[in-house]
Amino acid sequence: MMDEYVERVARVLDGEAELSDPVAPQRMPLRRNRRLDMPELDIDILDFLSLYGCQLQYVVGERNSVMGRVMDPLNRLRYELRFIDAARDCLPDIDRKSLKTSVQDAIASKRESLPVAIWNATWATEEIEALFTLSKGYYPVSPEGNPVSDLSLDLDRLNNTLAALLAGQLDHSLDYVGEVHQRWQAEHRAGQLLNSASLLIARLDDATAVIRTRLGKRPLCFDGKPNNQSDIVRNMFFSVYIDRIQPYMSDVRRGQDALILPLQQMAEAQSGVMPETFRGWAQRHLRQDGDASIWQELDRAMAEHTESWQSLLGQCGLRPGA
Secondary structure (H helix, E strand, O other), X not given: OHHHHHHHHHHHOOOOOOOOOOOOOOOOOOHHHHOOOOOOOOOOHHHHHOOOOOHHHHHHHHHOOOOHHHOOHHHHHHHHHHHHHHHHHHHHHOOOHHHHHHHHHHHHHHHHHHHHHHHHHHOOOHXXXXXXXXXXXXXXXXXXXXXXXXXXXXXXXXXXXXXXXHOOOOOOOOOOHHHHHHHHHHOOXXXXXXXXXXXXXXXXXXXXXXXXXXXXXXXXXXXXXXXXXXXXXXXXXXXXXXXXHHHHHHHHHHHHHHHHHHHHHHHHOOOOOOOHHHHHHHHHHOOOOOOOOHHHHHHHHHHHHHHHHHHHHHOOOOOOOO
């Protein structure tokens, strides 16, 4: 669709269509470069296991089981929260001062490292790689309904939960997060939006170059009066650009607002622990503004393309909106 658009612009303006290579989005940094090391407690495990009847001993026992040693990031976050909760419940029943101090220190340590566990359970997961994969093509043309509505609702809820946890409100359930991860695994909309943004930038710039070349030659209309060629150009403008290209650009922009923006918020809320290897990627693919942002570049390409059409049609008194 976008290739054909550039070719049709060139055809009605007696120009040459040159299709440039889109600047491909970058693959998300490898998981090993996104995952943060979780600090382990330097406390004698026998002290914890001596807390007979205290829920904490069972929580710690789970962590030290065979399965507990290979917890995925989400289950590790759940474990950290259960540890803090069980440890706080145990404190009133501990008589030994040294042990009570150890448990208090453990709670403080777990709370301090909680942002690391949260980061790993969001941005260091396998599932988010699938959401951002670049191998599933482009964002759909004329989709039925909103392709990102469920993902957007998920992220709004998840961002609220993460904000509460990071603020120290630890009594929020994570039971729903597994379903969120399943949708990330099954749907690839973030990567498709990035692919489409890259393609739109390239093809809008290609078409803008054709129009600007025409603007540098004799006017399309003499004394601003429409003629046969301007009628052909105007018809193509409405039948192709207005009826097909603009709706697709609007769909991509709505997808950006509904999905990329809350993903940006999820990253920026965790900027304190964000790995440097991730920061540059986020500035390019998640940030809505800034010189490095693909979305800022798309805004620029759309604005310049609109301006070029206005200038061309304005030569014939046909400026859109006039």
